[in-house]
Amino acid sequence: MLDVWNGLAAAFWLVVRLDPDLIEITLxxxxxxxxxxxxxSLIALPLAALLAVRRFRWRRAVIAVLNALMGLPPVxxxxxxxxxxxxxxxxxxxxxxxxxxxxxxxxxxxIVPLIASIAHxxxxxxxxxxxxxxxxxxxxxxxxxxxxxxxxxxxLLTAALAGFGRAIGEVGAIMIVGGNIDHVTRVLTTAxxxxxxxxxFALALGLGFVLIALAVTVNLVIHGLGRTEREGRW
Amino acid sequence: xxxxxxxxxxxxEARRRGKTLVxxxxxxMDGPGTTVVIGPNGSGKTTLLSLLHxxxxxxxxxxxxxxxxxxxxxxxxxxxxxPVMLRRNVRDNIAYPLQLRGTRRPEARAQADQxxxxxxxxxxxxxxxxxxxxxxxxxxxxxRALILKPELLFxxxxxxxxxxxxxxxxxxxxxxxxxxxxxxxxxxxDMGQARRMADDVLFLLHGRVHEARPAPEFFxxxxxxEARAFLKGDIVE
Ligand SMILES: Nc1ncnc2c1ncn2[C@@H]1O[C@H](COP(=O)(O)OP(=O)(O)OP(=O)(O)O)[C@@H](O)[C@H]1O
Ligand SMILES: [Mg+2]
Numbered sequence: 001m002l003d004v005w006n007g008l009a010a011a012f013w014l015v016v017r018l019d020p021d022l023i024e025i026t027l028x029x030x031x032x033x034x035x036x037x038x039x040x041s042l043i044a045l046p047l048a049a050l051l052a053v054r055r056f057r058w059r060r061a062v063i064a065v066l067n068a069l070m071g072l073p074p075v076x077x078x079x080x081x082x083x084x085x086x087x088x089x090x091x092x093x094x095x096x097x098x099x100x101x102x103x104x105x106x107x108x109x110x111i112v113p114l115i116a117s118i119a120h121x122x123x124x125x126x127x128x129x130x131x132x133x134x135x136x137x138x139x140x141x142x143x144x145x146x147x148x149x150x151x152x153x154x155x156l157l158t159a160a161l162a163g164f165g166r167a168i169g170e171v172g173a174i175m176i177v178g179g180n181i182d183h184v185t186r187v188l189t190t191a192x193x194x195x196x197x198x199x200x201f202a203l204a205l206g207l208g209f210v211l212i213a214l215a216v217t218v219n220l221v222i223h224g225l226g227r228t229e230r231e232g233r234w
Numbered sequence: 235x236x237x238x239x240x241x242x243x244x245x246x247e248a249r250r251r252g253k254t255l256v257x258x259x260x261x262x263m264d265g266p267g268t269t270v271v272i273g274p275n276g277s278g279k280t281t282l283l284s285l286l287h288x289x290x291x292x293x294x295x296x297x298x299x300x301x302x303x304x305x306x307x308x309x310x311x312x313x314x315x316x317p318v319m320l321r322r323n324v325r326d327n328i329a330y331p332l333q334l335r336g337t338r339r340p341e342a343r344a345q346a347d348q349x350x351x352x353x354x355x356x357x358x359x360x361x362x363x364x365x366x367x368x369x370x371x372x373x374x375x376x377x378r379a380l381i382l383k384p385e386l387l388f389x390x391x392x393x394x395x396x397x398x399x400x401x402x403x404x405x406x407x408x409x410x411x412x413x414x415x416x417x418x419x420x421x422x423x424d425m426g427q428a429r430r431m432a433d434d435v436l437f438l439l440h441g442r443v444h445e446a447r448p449a450p451e452f453f454x455x456x457x458x459x460e461a462r463a464f465l466k467g468d469i470v471e
Contacts, residue, residue, distance in 0.1 A: 126321070129318065130318060130320065132289065132314055132318055133314070133318035133320075135289050136287065136289050136311070136312040136314075137330075137331055137334060138307050138308060139334055143334055147320075147330075151320060151321045151322065152321075
């Protein structure tokens with residue numbers, strides 16, 4: 001119990017003092033995860049729309065693989081990305097290992113299947129609703145996808161939030177490919193792991209509370225945006 | 235003016251899982267009069283209309299327009315028995331087909347406002363389409379079809395959920411569309427409406443055209459016993 005209170009106190013002081021290290025780590029967490037989220041959404045949402053409207057030979061297989069990949073163990077993703085980016089790997093020449101870019105790559109791989117699967121569910125449902133009308137109106141494949149993505153945007157926001165939640169709290173993969181280097185690749189989750197290992201539970205807990213607060217805030221802000229828009233339009 | 239018609243259908247059949255839903259159907263359709271399609275539930279009205287429109291798969295036979303298929307498809311609109319509401323407000327629902335064809339958004343919305351006004355949805359423009367009543371949704375679907383000024387308009391029981399007054403208003407709008415050169419193909423269960431609107435009648439039974447005649451002759455006295463029974467309101471076997 002004492003640890004929890006110490007943790008709260010530590011977190012409180014870290015925030016109140018605007019601890020430069022804490023701010024740096026938090027901003028890096030946000031930067032890595034939000035970048036990964038944007039990239040992953042740009043890949044996953046059109047993919048989900050395509051899977052919803054287009055019948056091609058491997059559609060079912062792709063969907064099954066996506067669903068399976070949702071449960072991909074992050075540590076394994078980290079390992080694979082590590083091997084690919086390491087000096088002797090195929091992408092070694094770019095020197096990306098132990099940079100925030102490597103962490104972004106790992107997170108994108110982890111959340112694309114998650115976002116695509118959730119998005120596909122709701123787009124599929126919408127497509128059954130819209131099918132007759134859109135076919136009758138002779139829409140092109142592209143217009144079909146645009147219509148679905150636009151009209152399902154609130155459900156897609158939820159999909160993106162799920163991706164954000166998974167990415168911001170992820171530690172296994174980014175620890176491996178980022179290396180948790182102070183002032184370079186240290187983020188909230190890897191810092192927590194480090195402080196826990198060192199036995200500094202108070203600081204670890206403090207960082208943990210900041211992480212939770214961050215996740216909740218981002219969720220609230222995005223939901224808030226969605227709501228304002230809904231009231232404006234509907 | 236119609237480049238679309240005549241339409242020639244020969245031996246058209248719609249089959250699903252080895253069962254024939256509609257057909258074989260042979261018919262020709264030429265403008266400009268309104269063709270009313272009647273028949274008992276499950277006789278194939280909806281299926282026949284979507285076959286002609288090109289949204290149901292043709293299993294056998296041919297459907298030929300007087301112009302290339304692509305052009306023919308673009309000149310048609312369809313109002314479904316169960317209206318499809320986009321998850322948008324009324325204005326954007328009605329404007330949607332125009333926007334698909336490249337009309338700029340302000341222009342499309344302005345036209346949508348006019349159509350909504352004409353069809354009696356003028357004070358609901360900003361409401362979510364999903365929150366409209368069944369009858370209001372049917373009106374919306376009709377406005378969304380008419381906004382394209384189609385040469386040929388398929389209507390699958392467009393007034394099923396409308397009260398008497400709305401029905402008369404819609405019929406006036408349809409009569410105007412017809413006067414402007416739109417060919418109407420209307421499936422209905424309302425014999426009053428069939429009599430008011432029809433120039434030609436197609437009576438369907440068990441997926442086939444059982445009787446096809448000009449409306450005055452048909453309503454004066456159908457040739458077949460089944461059609462006579464149907465008109466009287468008896469059960470048709
Ligand atoms: N996709 C489908 N698969 C199997 N059977 C179908 C399908 N669509 C329609 N049917 C069947 O085909 C028959 C004709 O249906 P259709 O909807 O054309 O009838 P309808 O004349 O429009 O009836 P209603 O007056 O009830 O609207 C019905 O028996 C229906 O159950
Ligand atoms: Mg029907």
